[in-house]
Amino acid sequence: MSKTIALVGKGGTGKTTLASLIIRFLIQEGRGPVLAVDADSNSTLNLALGVEVDKTIGGMREDMTREIRDGEIPAGMSKEAYVEYQMQQALVESSGFDLLVMGRPEGQGCYCYANNLLRRHIDSLAGNYPYVIVDNEAGME
DSSP, rough: EEEEEEBBTTTTTSSSHHHHHHHHHHHTOOOOOEEEEOOOOOOOOOHHOOOOOOOOOOHHHHHHHHHHHTTOTTOOOOOOOHHHHHHHHOEEEOOOOEEEOOOOSSSSTHHHHHHHHHHHHHHGGGOOSEEEEEEEEEEEO
16 A cells, blocks of 8 residues: 655745655665656656656646547547556656656646546556655645
8 A cells, every 4th residue: 555645835835845855765765666746737846856757647638638529539449548548658757756747737727627637547556656745736725
């Protein structure tokens, strides 16, 4: 069973820095692999960890909306299977950790669908990692 550490709080308090330090510590102590999640629309956890991100969940959601609308889903593949495939493509694999990045919101302040995708994917992946570290967006909630 994995342990989840979620960092929350006001902006500028060091959530991303602390998340990256926790991830590095867990890897150094041989407690990996770690699932790192950047659940902030201002995605910077990848920079703190020194990895590049090509796909974000927010960007993927926009691409999939267009692809579904235009009938570009591969023949014989359900929408659910296609979403799962795209989520796997958004997972950045690195030494000792894997990273999922939320990216931009759906619209003016709305993260509904992207949050649901992220939550569902974390739930399905968490069992493969002893630790899940989530760097959340700024806010008091």
